[in-house]
Structures are given as C-alpha cells and as structure tokens.
Amino acid sequence: MSSTKTSINIVAVGFMLFALFFGAGNLIFPPMLGQLSGENVFSANLGFIVTGVGLPILAVLALAYSGKNDLQSLASRVHPFYGIFFTVALYLTIGPFFAIPRTNTVAFEIGVVPFIGEANATLSLLLFTIVFFGVTLFFSLQAQRIVDIVGKMLTPVLLIAMLILIVAFFLNPIGEAQPPTEDYAQYSFFVGFQEGYLTMDALAAFVFGIIVINIIKDAGAKTKREIMSLGWKIAVIAGILLAFIYSSLAYLGAGGVEELGYLDNGGAILSAASNFYFGHFGSIILGIIVVFACLTTSIGLITSCASYFTKLIPSLSYNKWAVVFTLVSAVIANFGLNAIIEFSVPVLSALYPLAMALLVLTFLHPLYQGRKEVYQFSILLTLIVSVLDGLNAAGINIEALNNLFTTILPWYTIGLGWIVPMLVGGVIGFIISIFKTPRHQPMV
Secondary structure (H helix, E strand, C coil), rough: CCCHHHHHHHHHHHHHHHHHCCHHHHHHHHHHHHHHHHHHECCCCCHHHHHHHHHHHHHHHHHHHCCCCCHHHHHHCHHHHHHHHHHHHHHHHHHHCCCCHHHHHHHHHHHHHHHHHHCCCCHHHHHHHHHHHHHHHHHHHCCCHHHHHHHHHHHHHHHHHHHHHHHHHHCCCCCCCCCCHHHHHHHHHHHHHHHHHCHHHHHHHHHHHHHHHHHHHHCCCCCCHHHHHHHHHHHHHHHHHHHHHHHHHHHHHHHHHHHHHHCHHHHHHHHHHHHHEEEEEEHHHHHHHHHHHHHHHHHHHHHHHHHHHHHHHHCHHHHHHHHHHHHHHHHCCCCCCCHHHHHHHHEEEEEEEHHHHHHHHHHCCCCCCCHHHHHHHHHHHHHHHHHHHHHHCCCCCCHHHHHHHHHHCCCCHHHHCCCHHHHHHHHHHHHHCCCCCCCCCCCC
C-alpha cells in the first residue's frame, strides 16, 4: 500500500470519524455551555473537551491497543456475561433508545421548525421522521460504502456550512462574555467535564472505533503497531476538528449573551446567532449544518448497531436489524427532544464511569498482566458508585448512601466519585490474584 494512498485514506477516514461523532449533542451543548459559563468559558470548555474529545479518542485507541475485534471481547475481560451486558446496554443507549432518536428530533427542532413554525408540530415531526429515517436507512443498507458516503460526500458539506458561521463569528464577535451563572462560578472545569457526557461520544467511540479498525485492517494493516499508528492519526484528525468546532461554538455562546440574552437551549442560541449574522439566509445555513450533522451520526449508529446485533443474534440479517433499529428509533423520536434527554441522563450517568474504567484498565492491562480479578473488582466498585450516580440523576435520592459517599469519596459531589473505588478495586483484585493459583495468568 503506497504512502500516497494511505495518506488519502487517513484523511477520508478521519473526516468520516469526525462526522460520525459530530451529531445532535455536539451542536446543542457547547453553545449552551458557553452561554452559562460566560467569563469562565475557557475552563468549562476545557472540561468539555476532555470528555467530549479526549475520551472518544482514547476509546478508539484502546480498541486498537487491545487487539480485540469488538467491544464485547474487550468487556469480556471482566466476565463473559458482563461483556454481553455492557455491550448490549451501550449499543442500545447510543442506538435506538436515545442517541439515534435524538439526531432526528434535534434536526427537526433546529433545522425545520424555524421555517414552518410550531403549528401542527406533532404531525410535522412525524412526517419529518419518516423522511429522515428513510434517508438514514437507505444509506445504512450500503454499509460497505460508509467512508465514501460519510467521509467524502456528507462531511465536506457539513464542514463548509460550519465554517461559514464560525468565520463570521471570529471576524465580527456578537459581544463580550458575561459573568458566569451560579453553576459555573466555581468548578467550571468539572461542570464542563460532566456536560461532555451528554454528547455520548465516549460511549459511541467504542462502536465507531470498531468501524475504524476494520477499515484499517481492510486497507492491509496487520500488526498491532500498524493498526495503532494509523488509528492514532485518524483519531487525531477527528479530535482536532471536534475540539476546534466545540471551542468555537462555546465562545459563540459566551459572546452572544450581551446581544441575544439568555436563551433556553443550544439550538435557540445557534438559531439566534445565525439570524444575527445572515438574517433569513442564516436559518438555511444552520438547517444544513444540523441536518447533515445529525444524518451522518444516525447513519453511523444504525450501521454499527445492526452489525453488532447481527453477530450477537445471526438469525436476523444485517438488513433486518437495520430496519428494526430504524423503526424503533423513529417511534421513540416522536416523544420529543426534552423527553429523550430527560430519560437519557440517568443512563449516561451510570454507563460513563464503567466505560472510563474499562478505558483505564485496557491501557494498564500489561502492567497487571491482564489478571481478571483486577478487572472484576475494579468494575464492581465502579458499578456501585455509577448506579448511585444514575439514581441521583433520575431523582431517586438514597440519602444515607449519598451522605456516606460524600464523606469518604473524593470528588463525589462533582460526579467523579468513581475514580478512587476503581483504583482501590484494582489493587484489591491484584492482591487477591497473587494468592490464587496459578499465580501468573495469561494475558488476554
């Protein structure tokens, strides 16, 4: 494989990975973060980039580093049952239950509603859903062409539309950043860190990473070193694009408050900013950005979910699974964006610590020689805290446990209470493994 061909492939796949990540949440959360953090936008945005960019890149690299062919094999280092449980939960979360329906509703509310108004919103959403998921299914059934469809066809349109808005902002800022709101007055970095969860990208990276690794292998890479080298370059391309656009949108949100006031959500901020710069034409630009961003992510998620469940339950073909997930997503999408976000937050609060713990354990795998006890006790203690985080996010407050964890766990009140239990669990597992026979377990 020539270096020229490799270079072209790296750029195309990097663009594809960026477009798969850059979907609904990536558009609506950074401007809102910027609006609320105001003068603290730098630290808040930095925290957002850690979870919204850094973790997805690490997840892609973790899959390449592990040598595993899929997420289930990686998670099965804990236990085969856990491998299935975690993988299915993750695919359903970033797939038909939350992330895929959200792509449709965000595209509708930001890209369509400004042109048709709120009248007959229920019927309009239904009709839009049929068209949106019809297009998604059409491209998803051509999974073998995903690099050409997403990386070479859809992504350039998305980037050009985004750059028009971003360049306008940098040439003519709307206003000055205002003082931060109460939540961002202190610990703005950690608030931004948790906001990055809502993009779902660190979870999606375990799915999209498989696509990237398979493309790299199909291109001729065979050794772990080759896969890691190409995977790193691809992930960096996607990460730079994501970080640049997140930061631009966050600063746009921060600078817009002086002129536009405080708005209800990130979609409203983007809409107001587009109208500020380009009038009615701005709504067209924003509509293109939103629809293409959401469409590329929707295609990638349907493709990934259908591919995994075809392996898990091969009695249904890929095409049938793609149709099933498209239909389920279309039904859930009609509950509306607010309902989808409300139900997704508790699930994400529970799943994210488990995903991050698996990342850490994967990179440290050679250090403890892949001992299963390290994985098991680390994930077990992480799970206890993550479940409580999920219950808190759902409004179910177990006061005694919350008081105890607030007292004994560092960073528990800022959503990072799982870190110490993860490390302690790993140490406990390592000590236990030493006294078991055989003492030296083969790395897997």
